[in-house]
Amino acid sequence: MLRGLLLFGLASAALCAQDGSQPVIHRTPAERTSVSSGKEMYGAYCAACHGTDGKGDGPASSALRSRPSDLTDLSKRNDGKFPELRVFGAINGDLRVTAHGSKDMPTWGAVLGRMGEADVATVRLRIRNLTKYIESLQVK
Numbered sequence: 001m002l003r004g005l006l007l008f009g010l011a012s013a014a015l016c017a018q019d020g021s022q023p024v025i026h027r028t029p030a031e032r033t034s035v036s037s038g039k040e041m042y043g044a045y046c047a048a049c050h051g052t053d054g055k056g057d058g059p060a061s062s063a064l065r066s067r068p069s070d071l072t073d074l075s076k077r078n079d080g081k082f083p084e085l086r087v088f089g090a091i092n093g094d095l096r097v098t099a100h101g102s103k104d105m106p107t108w109g110a111v112l113g114r115m116g117e118a119d120v121a122t123v124r125l126r127i128r129n130l131t132k133y134i135e136s137l138q139v140k
Contacts, residue, residue, distance in 0.1 A: 038133025
């Protein structure tokens with residue numbers, strides 16, 4: 001239930017560590033974003049952990065058990081070709097990615113489906129547009 005209904009929103013990734021303890025992520029319900037804007041979805045759903053530039057250094061990253069992936073070098077780590085199907089599958093929950101689907105990171109296909117977008121085509125369009133935005137972050 002927690003995995004499907006909560007996410008790390010960039011605005012809600014306020015970290016509390018005034019007493020020197022481990023920072024804590026404040027979780028809020030997923031907010032709606034434009035279906036067509038991968039950039040807007042990335043900012044709302046991914047940037048808190050992966051950072052606005054995709055390097056894995058978002059404001060919530062220090063509160064996680066493991067550092068989020070650097071999304072800017074996916075092509076570089078895949079012989080120069082962006083692994084579009086693998087990224088799509090990781091976001092959707094088709095592929096097992098250590099952080100995705102854990103308590104730290106929800107599988108976005110399930111989250112988007114529970115946001116009232118039970119239409120599979122709309123959820124896939126969202127994930128495709130988000131995947132395309134992540135592709136645009138690749139280092140040249």
